Amino acid sequence: MVKVEDCEVPENLYYHKEYLWAKVEGDKVKIGMIDFAQKQLNDIVYVELPSAGDEVTQNEPFGTLESVKAVSDLIAPISGTIETVNEELESKPELINEDPYGEGWLIIVTPTNLDADLKNILDFDAAVAWHKELAQEG
Amino acid sequence: MPKKNLVTLIQRGAFPNLTGKIQFYAPSFVYYKNKYFHSSHSSFPSISITGSSCALKCQHCNGKVLDTMLSAPSPEELFNVCTKLKEDGAGGCLISGGCLPDGSVPLDRFMDVIAKIKKNLGLTVTVHTGIVNFSTAKLLKEAGVDAALIDIIGSDETIHKLYNLDIKVKDYDRSLKAFHDVGIPFVPHVLAGLHYGELKGEFEALKIIAKYSPSAVITIAFMPIRGTPMEKVPPPEPEDIAKILVTSKLLMPNTPTVLGCMRPKGEHRKKTDLLAVRTGVNGIAFPVDEAIQLAESLNLKISFSSLCCSQIFEDIHL
Numbered sequence: 001m002v003k004v005e006d007c008e009v010p011e012n013l014y015y016h017k018e019y020l021w022a023k024v025e026g027d028k029v030k031i032g033m034i035d036f037a038q039k040q041l042n043d044i045v046y047v048e049l050p051s052a053g054d055e056v057t058q059n060e061p062f063g064t065l066e067s068v069k070a071v072s073d074l075i076a077p078i079s080g081t082i083e084t085v086n087e088e089l090e091s092k093p094e095l096i097n098e099d100p101y102g103e104g105w106l107i108i109v110t111p112t113n114l115d116a117d118l119k120n121i122l123d124f125d126a127a128v129a130w131h132k133e134l135a136q137e138g
Numbered sequence: 139m140p141k142k143n144l145v146t147l148i149q150r151g152a153f154p155n156l157t158g159k160i161q162f163y164a165p166s167f168v169y170y171k172n173k174y175f176h177s178s179h180s181s182f183p184s185i186s187i188t189g190s191s192c193a194l195k196c197q198h199c200n201g202k203v204l205d206t207m208l209s210a211p212s213p214e215e216l217f218n219v220c221t222k223l224k225e226d227g228a229g230g231c232l233i234s235g236g237c238l239p240d241g242s243v244p245l246d247r248f249m250d251v252i253a254k255i256k257k258n259l260g261l262t263v264t265v266h267t268g269i270v271n272f273s274t275a276k277l278l279k280e281a282g283v284d285a286a287l288i289d290i291i292g293s294d295e296t297i298h299k300l301y302n303l304d305i306k307v308k309d310y311d312r313s314l315k316a317f318h319d320v321g322i323p324f325v326p327h328v329l330a331g332l333h334y335g336e337l338k339g340e341f342e343a344l345k346i347i348a349k350y351s352p353s354a355v356i357t358i359a360f361m362p363i364r365g366t367p368m369e370k371v372p373p374p375e376p377e378d379i380a381k382i383l384v385t386s387k388l389l390m391p392n393t394p395t396v397l398g399c400m401r402p403k404g405e406h407r408k409k410t411d412l413l414a415v416r417t418g419v420n421g422i423a424f425p426v427d428e429a430i431q432l433a434e435s436l437n438l439k440i441s442f443s444s445l446c447c448s449q450i451f452e453d454i455h456l
Binding site for chain 1: 179403
């Protein structure tokens, strides 16, 4: 893992420029919010996620997130069928702030077009470069 | 009137939007993205001229809201921040900050630079003022400020307990009179449920506001913020917020009524926003998708602005 400014960028993840990460775990993909975004958004107070069995499509909204500083759609980094939703976020949305790459994960999906989808998002090296751009933009 | 009866009236269309249009706002002090609108990161940010400092540390905020703003604690820094915003294509900014122990925001040493920002950069500038006297109101007017924003509290008990302030409702009244007398556009905010989630001084606040013909009235609502003494206090119910909106509209039918940016999130926000549309509000900041859809279904003409909702008096004329 590297740090850009004070934001963590772990290896072995893919990154979507809508501020979510995707981690391939066997035949599933875990999705969550990047550290940079949770820091920008400040205290996250509400997350609305779809249910297990629902479909998500790359670059399309699949949920909403609200914080003191944000009211925003969550945009899917890859397409797939939702296997598991992090139910704990319903009562503890702050987990996204506290542990964005760990306990604050959002959903786990079975991908439907993984190889093609991964080509459309950033690998670790590209993500580090992108984080440097974000840091420069302030 | 019991809340249940009010909601029935609202649902039956007793408070229609007679203008046939509703204005939505998404300034960049909140990141807002949905299929209808995407705020840019710098279109209209909020700037604190006290950094994270506030002498009051009110129970509902504890200075936490200041942490979400850009910091510019000196006139030079304020000008530099605004110059950068202009270069980035911003339309304007909200100048805010923490309060001094008397409930005022320390604006006086920033007046010259605010005038310079208006003259040289041409940004729309709104200012959170706190309590003001005639002299400060006049300086704001002379600086060319587009609108002065002030929270009006209608209960001495609330001012004392929540704001830790040794002032009275009459001091807010005097501030409004000062704005009115100098002729600056001013947009009072009523904070529903500030008194530990209950309605208390809101109706009195509206009565005072109505005396001075404001440019618009914005209703916001207490929302529990983590890290504050009131983080566990339940917010006012959406119906309470609707009651304030309806009262505002009835007391000031020729003044734009707006549901502002600060309000509880999640399912609560959905209920509030839907009720707000049905109360005939003229504007909503950061509306939920469902409220936009409801407005469309009521055949209201909708439009979005990336400026602060206090600017509604420039967008809708009643």
